[in-house]
Amino acid sequence: MSATGPRKLPIVVLISGSGSNLQAIIDAAQAGLPVEIRAVISNKAEAYGLERARQAGITTRVLNHKDYPDRESYDAALAAVIDDCGAELVVLAGFMRILSDGFVRRYEGRMLNIHPSLLPRHRGLDTHARALAAGDAVHGATVHFVSPELDAGPIILQARVPVQPNDSPESLAARVLREEHRIYPEAIRWFAEGRLKLDQGRALLDGKPISP
Ligand code: GRF
Numbered sequence: 539m540s541a542t543g544p545r546k547l548p549i550v551v552l553i554s555g556s557g558s559n560l561q562a563i564i565d566a567a568q569a570g571l572p573v574e575i576r577a578v579i580s581n582k583a584e585a586y587g588l589e590r591a592r593q594a595g596i597t598t599r600v601l602n603h604k605d606y607p608d609r610e611s612y613d614a615a616l617a618a619v620i621d622d623c624g625a626e627l628v629v630l631a632g633f634m635r636i637l638s639d640g641f642v643r644r645y646e647g648r649m650l651n652i653h654p655s656l657l658p659r660h661r662g663l664d665t666h667a668r669a670l671a672a673g674d675a676v677h678g679a680t681v682h683f684v685s686p687e688l689d690a691g692p693i694i695l696q697a698r699v700p701v702q703p704n705d706s707p708e709s710l711a712a713r714v715l716r717e718e719h720r721i722y723p724e725a726i727r728w729f730a731e732g733r734l735k736l737d738q739g740r741a742l743l744d745g746k747p748i749s750p
Contacts (some may be wrong), residue, residue: 546574547730550625552616552633553580557587558715559631559652559722564594566723572730576623579616581635597623603635613641620645627729630684631722639686647736649684650729652722654714656680656696661689666707666714677701677710679718680750681725683736692741693750694734695725 551560560578567573578591579599588598599619606612612635620628628649642649655665657680660672669677678698685691697717701710728734733744741748 544572546572547626548576548624549573549627549629549726549730550577550579550620550623551575551587551591551629551631553578553585553587553631554582554634555585555587555632557585557590557631559718560587561590562719563629563631563723563726564590564596566726568594571723571727573627573726576625577619579619581633587632609636609638610640613638617641617644627726629722629726636688637684642684642686645684647683650694650722650725651682651684651689651691652718653680653682653689654711654718656698657682657689657693664707666710669701670705670707670710674701677714679714679721681721683741685739692736692739692748694728694741694743694748695721696750697721 551563553560564575567575575596577597577599578587579601580588581601581603583600583602591598601616601619603612606615626648628645630649630651655669656678660668676698678696680693681695682693683691697720699713699717728743735742
């Protein structure tokens with residue numbers, strides 16, 4: 539530690555929407571999480587998360603996927619922005635894009651995602667409605683390393699929430715989101731402190747495999 543505190547890990551946060559997880563990360567950084575958010579990048583100009591970033595004085599970039607002929611050229615432009623920022627960790631926080639294999643490999647071991655279910659249950663979209671339809675008694679959220687297969691990367695941290703008999707997808711989503719806002723900054727802290735690694739397809743914390 540120096541006189542100015544521990545080194546801050548340069549990160550970028552990718553969003554498409556509300557950005558409540560982004561807000562949790564901004565709040566945590568202001569409270570001492572050792573990261574510097576170099577940029578918030580959105581594929582949608584209207585994403586409310588961009589406004590959150592602006593209010594926190596963070597650089598914003600919009601890369602509209604409709605401006606690119608195919609996924610590879612979009613992902614190449616995205617990677618150029620990320621690398622220009624000098625980001626050492628890419629944080630997906632509600633970024634609603636399928637990423638090409640090449641992009642995922644480029645950031646292997648340094649790209650995290652949060653997914654609103656207890657993976658491997660309910661990969662993909664509409665997780666809250668699907669948990670209710672399946673009669674799940676417990677639901678939750680998962681932070682994981684990103685791997686080429688969608689929502690299938692090594693699990694880092696999960697939070698479980700009870701499903702209530704009168705839950706709607708919206709009430710369940712709100713309960714899960716509260717937990718997301720707790721576990722995402724925590725997982726980012728582990729990474730920033732050098733405690734969290736991806737090693738041969740396994741997530742390790744302090745050198746030991748994480749078993750959810
Ligand atoms: C969250 O539910 C997250 O798990 C999922 O997308 C949603 C993003 O919400 N990947 P927000 O934009 O952070 O509010």
